[in-house]
Amino acid sequence: MQYHTLGTLIRLHRENLEMSRAELARQVGVHPSQLTRWEAGDHKPSLSAMVALGKALDVDAVELMTAAAVDAR
Numbered sequence: 001m002q003y004h005t006l007g008t009l010i011r012l013h014r015e016n017l018e019m020s021r022a023e024l025a026r027q028v029g030v031h032p033s034q035l036t037r038w039e040a041g042d043h044k045p046s047l048s049a050m051v052a053l054g055k056a057l058d059v060d061a062v063e064l065m066t067a068a069a070v071d072a073r
Contacts (some may be wrong), residue, residue: 006069007041008066013057027056044068 014024021039025032028049037043045053050068054061 001044001072002041003038003044003068003071004041006044006064007039009067010035010053010057011039011065013059015045017057019056024053024056028052041071044071 001019009068014021020034023037028035029052030049034043038045045064047065050064053059054064
């Protein structure tokens with residue numbers, strides 16, 4: 001399954017904050033290659049990772065979860 005809506009949302013919020021992938025990955029506690037897979041829509045972050053992403057990106061985690069649900073349809 002592909003998660004392009006979620007991946008695009010993560011990337012756009014990260015870029016709006018002028019944050020590198022490496023910095024966001026560090027804040028979330030994952031390897032930068034994992035973040036790359038999320039942004040590409042190849043994998044979906046776990047629930048705990050979505051919460052951490054929400055905090056790091058200053059976005060409600062529900063917005064991220066909603067994007068994942070849209071992709072799952």
